[in-house]
Amino acid sequence: MAKYEILAHQLKTQIESGVWLENEKLPSLRKKSAESGYSLMTVLHAYQILESQGYISSQERSGYVVTAKNLVGNRPLVQTSESVSINDFVFDVLQASKNPHMLSLGFAYPDPSLYPRQHLNKSVAAAAKQISLTSALDNLPPGNAELRKLIAKRYAARGISISPDEIVITAGALEALSLSLQACTQPGDWVIVESPTFYGAMQALERLGLKAITIKVSPTTGLDVAALERALQTHSVKACWLMSNFQNPMGYSLSETKKQQVADLMEKYQVALIEDDVYAELYSTANNTNKSPLPIKHYMHNSSSMLCSSFSKSLVAGFRIGWVAAGARALSIQKQQLMSTFETSAPIQLSLVDYLSTKNYELHLKQLRKKLVARKKAMFAFLNEALDGVAKIYIHEGGYFLWIECHLSVDAMDIYHEALRLYITVAPGKLFSLNDEFNHCFRVNASFELNDAKRNQLRKLTEFIKQITPSKR
Numbered sequence: 208m209a210k211y212e213i214l215a216h217q218l219k220t221q222i223e224s225g226v227w228l229e230n231e232k233l234p235s236l237r238k239k240s241a242e243s244g245y246s247l248m249t250v251l252h253a254y255q256i257l258e259s260q261g262y263i264s265s266q267e268r269s270g271y272v273v274t275a276k277n278l279v280g281n282r283p284l285v286q287t288s289e290s291v292s293i294n295d296f297v298f299d300v301l302q303a304s305k306n307p308h309m310l311s312l313g314f315a316y317p318d319p320s321l322y323p324r325q326h327l328n329k330s331v332a333a334a335a336k337q338i339s340l341t342s343a344l345d346n347l348p349p350g351n352a353e354l355r356k357l358i359a360k361r362y363a364a365r366g367i368s369i370s371p372d373e374i375v376i377t378a379g380a381l382e383a384l385s386l387s388l389q390a391c392t393q394p395g396d397w398v399i400v401e402s403p404t405f406y407g408a409m410q411a412l413e414r415l416g417l418k419a420i421t422i423k424v425s426p427t428t429g430l431d432v433a434a435l436e437r438a439l440q441t442h443s444v445k446a447c448w449l450m451s452n453f454q455n456p457m458g459y460s461l462s463e464t465k466k467q468q469v470a471d472l473m474e475k476y477q478v479a480l481i482e483d484d485v486y487a488e489l490y491s492t493a494n495n496t497n498k499s500p501l502p503i504k505h506y507m508h509n510s511s512s513m514l515c516s517s518f519s520k521s522l523v524a525g526f527r528i529g530w531v532a533a534g535a536r537a538l539s540i541q542k543q544q545l546m547s548t549f550e551t552s553a554p555i556q557l558s559l560v561d562y563l564s565t566k567n568y569e570l571h572l573k574q575l576r577k578k579l580v581a582r583k584k585a586m587f588a589f590l591n592e593a594l595d596g597v598a599k600i601y602i603h604e605g606g607y608f609l610w611i612e613c614h615l616s617v618d619a620m621d622i623y624h625e626a627l628r629l630y631i632t633v634a635p636g637k638l639f640s641l642n643d644e645f646n647h648c649f650r651v652n653a654s655f656e657l658n659d660a661k662r663n664q665l666r667k668l669t670e671f672i673k674q675i676t677p678s679k680r
């Protein structure tokens with residue numbers, strides 16, 4: 208990048224994150240040149256670029272002034288990205304989380320001590336005894352027949368009709384989602400995703416060379432259905448990748464009315480729906496709710512939706528078993544899978560069949576839900592008190608994430624780096640968006656139990672956040 212481009216980029220980031228506010232005067236050319244060390248011409252060139260992009264305007268006697276148009280709060284809900292590039296950043300963040308001494312609040316998996324280890328070990332041992340020379344063949348795509356039937360029965364118990372024949376067993380939900388996207392798109396197609404969204408969605412778009420339309424979602428009400436329809440009207444969209452229950456990273460769920468409206472739009476515009484429902488089982492039982500929330504697929508009449516989920520959040524992450532209820536695309540997904548991973552691990556599929564048919568999964572889920580509610584509330588109460596009003600924390604009924612929104616001028620990457628220094632990981636907002644709208648936010652995994660040592664560690668981080676937040680005066 209040329210010097211003037213570097214300077215323009217720096218200023219743009221500062222304007223978007225609220226360092227320079229609407230109608231505020233930027234430093235004069237001479238002052239900026241002196242403080243940055245760039246020549247007058249370089250500064251002028253950078254300011255002219257920002258002016259041509261609508262970030263600032265030149266005003267007689269005042270010099271260059273920030274305009275309202277490009278401030279974060281004024282951005283349109285629907286934005287487009289011709290190319291997606293996020294994988295390198297996701298890789299770096301995940302690598303940093305691997306250190307076993309870290310308090311891993313940046314990870315998306317629940318505290319591993321919450322998994323029923325003994326029962327799972329027994330099921331693995333039982334599966335090892337059963338395994339035969341033909342097991343690899345029996346478990347070829349679409350996957351183990353018994354396992355598919357057990358999954359279909361669990362859906363039936365929730366009032367959702369899914370045939371075992373439309374289910375394909377995959378290596379985690381990630382493979383299910385990725386194969387689903389591949390089955391309904393060609394490179395260069397437009398795909399709608401939420402912003403912020405699970406980074407896996409953006410990685411899949413990047414890998415398949417797809418173009419993104421992002422729809423900004425609210426941490427309380429979620430997707431704006433009118434904005435979704437506008438995007439469908441203005442672009443030839445091939446697929447929508449959405450989360451309607453306990454969205455990652457914000458945690459909200461869509462109301463039943465919105466789910467119905469989204470289902471209607473998918474059918475009206477003949478768009479494939481890829482629904483990521485990995486947290487559905489982790490609803491809260493606090494209000495005597497005893498049923499997991501329904502997916503959008505339940506409200507659709509045609510078979511163009513692909514409902515993806517896994518056991519990674521509710522039972523065990525390391526087994527890497529997920530599935531897609533793929534409707535009309537089940538066969539094409541099986542064929543794609545044959546060309547990529549060939550099949551999902553046969554012994555692990557058998558272990559899950561044993562676990563689901565001989566152990567008490569319902570009891571495990573009941574205990575898990577209760578613990579998650581208690582831990583999430585405890586983490587919320589602690590952080591809320593420690594942050595003392597400098598950030599807003601969003602907490603929802605299900606799942607185990609807290610979404611934390613700091614002052615617009617705070618860069619959550621600074622929080623991320625300070626957290627690493629304190630042996631904590633958090634997930635910075637940048638991880639979940641193709642633009643910088645959520646650079647002042649971060650996600651915390653609240654499935655871990657707090658003790659004094661963890662509270663002390665976290666208190667240092669909250670002190671840092673308070674220090675970097677401008678005072679209200």
Ligand SMILES: Cc1ncc(COP(=O)(O)O)c(C=O)c1O
Pocket residue numbers: 315316378379380381382405407450455483485516517518519520524528529
């Ligand atoms: C929203 C969401 N979808 C999918 C996945 C991937 O799930 P799995 O581990 O089963 O591949 C994750 C994991 O973090 C997730 O948070």
